[in-house]
Amino acid sequence: MRKSLLPSLLLVTMLVLIFAAAETEAGPLDSPGAQKALVCSACHGFAGNSPGNTVPILAGINANYFKKAIKDYAEGKRLSPEMEPYSKYVVQFGVDDIANYFASQKRQPAKVKADPNAVSRGATLATQCISCHGDKGDGDTEGTIPALRGQAAGFVQAQLALFKADKRKPEDAILEESKKRILKGLDNNDFADLAAYFASLK
Amino acid sequence: MQNLTRRNFLKASGLGAALLGAGGIRSFAAEAKRRVVVIGGGWGGATAAKYSRLTDPSIEVTLLEPSREFISCPFSNLVLAGVESLKNLTMNYNGLRKHGVKIRHEAAAAIEPDKRRVRVGKDSLEYDRLIVSPGIDFQWELVEGLAQAKDTVLHAWKAGPQTLQLAKQLQSLADGGVVVMTVPPVAFRCPPGPYERASMIAWYLHTKKPKSKLIVLDANKDIVSKTGLFKAVFKDYPNLDYRPSQKVEKIDVGAKEVTTEPGDKVKYDVINLIPPQRAGAIAVEADLVGGDKRWCEVDHVTYESVKQKNIHVIGDATIGLPVPKSGNVANAMGKICATAVVNLLNGKEPPVIAPGNTCYSWVNDKEAIAVVNAYKIENGKVVQIEQKLTPGKSVAVARNSLAWRASIWNDVLG
Numbered sequence: 001m002r003k004s005l006l007p008s009l010l011l012v013t014m015l016v017l018i019f020a021a022a023e024t025e026a027g028p029l030d031s032p033g034a035q036k037a038l039v040c041s042a043c044h045g046f047a048g049n050s051p052g053n054t055v056p057i058l059a060g061i062n063a064n065y066f067k068k069a070i071k072d073y074a075e076g077k078r079l080s081p082e083m084e085p086y087s088k089y090v091v092q093f094g095v096d097d098i099a100n101y102f103a104s105q106k107r108q109p110a111k112v113k114a115d116p117n118a119v120s121r122g123a124t125l126a127t128q129c130i131s132c133h134g135d136k137g138d139g140d141t142e143g144t145i146p147a148l149r150g151q152a153a154g155f156v157q158a159q160l161a162l163f164k165a166d167k168r169k170p171e172d173a174i175l176e177e178s179k180k181r182i183l184k185g186l187d188n189n190d191f192a193d194l195a196a197y198f199a200s201l202k
Numbered sequence: 203m204q205n206l207t208r209r210n211f212l213k214a215s216g217l218g219a220a221l222l223g224a225g226g227i228r229s230f231a232a233e234a235k236r237r238v239v240v241i242g243g244g245w246g247g248a249t250a251a252k253y254s255r256l257t258d259p260s261i262e263v264t265l266l267e268p269s270r271e272f273i274s275c276p277f278s279n280l281v282l283a284g285v286e287s288l289k290n291l292t293m294n295y296n297g298l299r300k301h302g303v304k305i306r307h308e309a310a311a312a313i314e315p316d317k318r319r320v321r322v323g324k325d326s327l328e329y330d331r332l333i334v335s336p337g338i339d340f341q342w343e344l345v346e347g348l349a350q351a352k353d354t355v356l357h358a359w360k361a362g363p364q365t366l367q368l369a370k371q372l373q374s375l376a377d378g379g380v381v382v383m384t385v386p387p388v389a390f391r392c393p394p395g396p397y398e399r400a401s402m403i404a405w406y407l408h409t410k411k412p413k414s415k416l417i418v419l420d421a422n423k424d425i426v427s428k429t430g431l432f433k434a435v436f437k438d439y440p441n442l443d444y445r446p447s448q449k450v451e452k453i454d455v456g457a458k459e460v461t462t463e464p465g466d467k468v469k470y471d472v473i474n475l476i477p478p479q480r481a482g483a484i485a486v487e488a489d490l491v492g493g494d495k496r497w498c499e500v501d502h503v504t505y506e507s508v509k510q511k512n513i514h515v516i517g518d519a520t521i522g523l524p525v526p527k528s529g530n531v532a533n534a535m536g537k538i539c540a541t542a543v544v545n546l547l548n549g550k551e552p553p554v555i556a557p558g559n560t561c562y563s564w565v566n567d568k569e570a571i572a573v574v575n576a577y578k579i580e581n582g583k584v585v586q587i588e589q590k591l592t593p594g595k596s597v598a599v600a601r602n603s604l605a606w607r608a609s610i611w612n613d614v615l616g
Contacts (some may be wrong), residue, residue: 028353029257029541031555038537039558042530042610051612052605082602083589085576089558090580092587137603154601190611 033101036093043082047105053112053154060107063099064143070095078168082168109150114196125190128182132175137198144172148198156195161188232365236261236345236547239329241310241319241484243267245529246517247335248298249536250543254333255301257544265298266320268309273616275392276529277564277607278361281400282369283406285567291361297616313488315510331543333505334490334498335517336482337538338391338527341496344478346452348480353426355453355475359391371472372406378413382460382470385420385451387477389497391527393427394573396420398474400562401432403474405566415441417470419462421449421478427526431571431591438566450475457468481519490515497521502584504552514539519600523557523584524579531559533614554579570600602603 028033028047032084036049044050048058058066072078090098123136130137132145139147148156162168164183169177186194240251243265251265272293280286295305311321313334319326340351340357356371358364375381378400381403385396402417407414416439425432436442452461459469480486480496490498490507498515499522500507505514516539517532524530533559542552556577564570571594578588592599 029253035541035553035555038541038555041537041613042533042558043560043606045611046610046616050605052608052610054605055609081572081590081599082574084590085574086558088587089576089578111549133546145551152605154605177616178254 008106031097031101032105033097034050034100036090037098037101040086040098048102049105049108051150052112053152054158055152057107057150057152058102059105060142061099061102062139062141062143063096063103063128065139065146066099066102066143067095068143070099076161079162091116107150109199109202112153112199114153114200117194118193119200120197121190122193122195122200125186125194126197129194132178133198137201144175149201151195151198153195153199155194156198157188157191160186164191204360217616218439228470229345237329238263238331238333238543238547239327240265240333240335240342241313241320242335242337242482242517243269243272243295243298243405244335244337244517244532244541246532246536247333248272248295250333250335250540251303251531252298252301252614253537253540254544255303255410257541258548260300260395261544261547262304263302264304264306265295266306266308266322267295267594268307270294270307273361273365274529274607274611275359275395276562277485278358278365279395279402280564281361281365282358282372282399283567284369284373285402287566288361288365293611293615295611295615308535309401310484313513315488315513318512325335326545330512330547331604332513332516333539333543334484334488334507334513334519335532336515336519336540337482338479339483339486340477341480342477344372345475347455348475348477351453354455355473357476358474359395359476360390360481368472368474369424372403375407375411375472377411377416379411379471380469381407381414381416381420381472381474382468383416383474384460384476385418385422385426385446386476387421387449388426389521389527390476390479393526393528394432394561394563397425397427398565400442400444401435401439401563404442405434408439409567415443417443417468419448419450419468420444420446421463423447424539427561428453428571428573428591429592431573432563432565435565435571435595452483481515485515485519489515490519492521494521502582503538503554503579504542504546505535506542514543520616524586525557525575525584526559526561528559530561530610532614533610534558536614556584560606562599562606564600564603565595570599570603571593571595572599 043055044058050057070087070090073083137149139145238254240247251263253602254263259571281288284602305345306372307324319328356364358368404416449463450460492499498519500515505516507513516535518527538555556579562570562572572592573588577584578587
């Protein structure tokens with residue numbers, strides 16, 4: 001018995017070592033959120049790092065802000081032919097896992113190169129934005145004010161235009177007031193500059 | 203200790219606990235060598251190969267794809283109108299190699315389900331699970347005269363040399379010449395594709411050859427996809443003559459004439475005949491297709507064939523799900539199927555995930571329209587949650603389509 005056990009012991013030790021080696025290679029999709037978010041990467045990029053200019057980068061997004069955005073799209077408060085159906089897709093899974101998945105991903109800076117002149121003009125204009133969005137564009141920790149640092153420029157520009165046209169509104173009356181006041185003096189070129197600036201922040 | 207099995211010993215020794223903690227027990231036989239073979243490196247197959255490795259890097263994944271280049275069918279209609287180059291739509295498979303996918307640029311000759319292997323030339327590849335993503339093939343025999351003429355009558359329905367040839371024929375067309383395009387009966391690859399193509403060719407003729415016209419002979423009763431949006435777009439093009447319920451029965455290359463089912467004869471200077479379609483030949487030969495001998499029925503959660511165990515089918519070749527045959531759906535199926543396959547190989551329950559569809563169609567050199575579908579799984583079947591269309595054509599939608607392509611090409615190949 002003892003003699004026959006020894007080869008088994010060796011075998012088991014070897015197998016455990018093999019297992020251990022394999023398990024350290026566990027894939028980046030080993031979470032319920034990653035699996036529920038599988039279809040999102042078609043537009044939002046792997047782990048939420050969208051390479052496209054008009055699709056928002058979700059990596060590192062505040063989970064509360066993400067949940068609010070999904071709710072607003074699903075209720076038709078934010079209009080997007082793309083996100084209205086997909087917000088309901090996310091809702092079917094209960095939102096939390098997907099929100100936590102994207103929140104825990106590392107944001108890589110926007111990939112689309114910006115014109116340095118636009119960035120510099122945007123930096124000047126952005127002095128009006130930083131009291132809420134933070135001097136690095138990090139937003140707030142509660143998830144009321146979104147992080148703009150490294151966000152896709154085309155997306156930010158389009159959102160500014162929607163705010164100005166009153167097609168998107170912050171729920172908070174004070175935020176809406178200040179946003180309207182700032183946007184009143186800005187046009188679409190300014191929005192492009194602002195978006196280029198925030199996209200450039202690493 | 204008389205009945206000392208390996209598993210009991212693991213538990214007894216405490217080593218099993220470490221193993222369990224590290225991610226669960228896998229069967230030893232399966233762990234020894236788990237092999238996934240993927241047939242076809244299109245939107246579905248390339249995605250499935252990549253995501254199988256991403257989900258579990260210990261699995262050996264081999265992709266069989268004869269072509270060394272991936273050419274995107276989406277956006278190839280823009281090449282016909284000269285607003286995009288085929289070069290911009292052409293990519294390589296190096297990204298997949300970085301994920302550890304073994305690529306063999308060879309065609310799968312046959313599937314042997316009983317032996318769980320795929321024949322490749324004189325060689326054969328064994329698999330534990332096979333993912334078949336064969337795309338579509340054409341049913342030349344359904345149009346009289348087409349089989350004999352097939353290289354001279356262009357389909358341009360698989361992006362590549364034919365796309366360039368058709369673009370060249372359109373460029374060489376004399377102003378005043380007639381272009382005829384035919385739409386096959388459903389189901390076919392990319393339901394809005396023929397209408398996007400019609401819009402882009404009509405735009406091109408309208409701009410460059412104002413005396414020319416485009417006649418669209420549609421085998422279907424009406425525009426198959428984004429119907430209202432395309433109808434509005436077609437009004438922009440007085441040179442576009444759209445004729446529904448005109449199934450092409452016959453082509454006479456000598457007379458430059460097609461005959462439709464009602465008996466109409468239509469003359470052309472340039473013909474683009476999109477033939478009727480079925481699943482790629484290998485799926486038909488391996489008996490993965492249903493009674494219609496055209497498409498493959500699959501489980502809606504795992505994409506396992508209802509006809510053959512351990513063989514999964516994804517992409518345009520599938521039927522029975524309420525989803526279009528689109529690149530976006532193939533990409534979603536590739537990811538979901540890969541996750542299911544890996545979980546099954548690891549003795550785990552596959553997650554229950556439905557696909558999604560984001561589909562843009564360009565209608566001139568600057569503007570596009572879109573349809574978006576979200577789905578869920580109900581009682582094991584894919585059902586639609588919602589479909590949303592853009593209100594009309596716009597530059598903003600066209601911009602979104604460029605962001606989409608940058609992202610999804612990377613998701614498939616990057």
